[in-house]
Amino acid sequence: MSELSRRNFFKLGACVVGGACAGNALPQIGQSSEAEGHATVAMTLPYPRTRLANLQELSVGKGLPRTYPDTSSPISLLKLGRRTVNGVGPDQDIVAFSRYCTHMGGALTYRSETGAYHCPLHYAMFDPAKGGLLVIGQATDNLPQLDLEIDAQGDIYAVGIKGLIYGRQTNVLASPDAR
Ligand code: FES
Structure with a gap:
């Protein structure tokens, strides 16, 4: 150990034991100007507004497969034929849910x-007429439901999701390139 580093070692030890260190006696940790150069990046993004279909493409009782909020998230757009919880459209009977x-x-x-979504793995059932309510099975959460809007031309848009899509930490992550 050189004379200089030995002197610093004893100086630091005296500070710790005595509890009265001068501000410049301790190494300056975590105060580099480097930290100032990094901006905080949001990990989540707003939901995109995505066209799913037109009213004319829907038939009562037939789920229309789509994806939202990205291509790795399958969803089902469904016209139930009767007014339903969170239903949109002229008959307030159109809903959409995650298919996971x-x-x-x-x-x-x-x-x-x-009148239910069925799971082939362990036979859970979910009721689309009641906001995706779990009817039976080993799941503990209801199905995530999409927020829908319809424009004057009858185009149906997804604008958000209530509930967390299975397997995700958040429904919409910032791309890795943005971090
Ligand atoms: S994965 Fe659907 S009930 Fe188990």
Whole structure:
């Protein structure tokens, strides 16, 4: 140990034991101007406004497969044929849900004979007429439901999601390039 570093070592030890260090006696940690150069980047983004379909493409009781908010998130756009919770459109009967089961991500399908989304893995069922309510099964959460809007031409847009899509920490992440 050189004479200089030995002197600093004893100086630092005296500060710690005595509890009375001068401001310049301790190493300056975490005060580099480098930190000032990094801007904080938001990890999540607003939901995109995405056209899903036109009213004329829907048939009562048939789920229309789409994706939202990105291509790795399958959803189902559905016209139930009767006024329903959170339904939009002239008959307030159009809804959309994530197609990933909230238990372990099974791919759900809508069956008009039961009026429910069914999971092929462990047989959970969700009711689209009641906001995606879990009816039966091992899942503990209801299905995430999309917020929908319809314009004057009858085009249906997704503008958000209530609930967390299975397997995600957040529904809309900033791209890795933006971090
Ligand atoms: S993954 Fe759907 S019930 Fe288990």
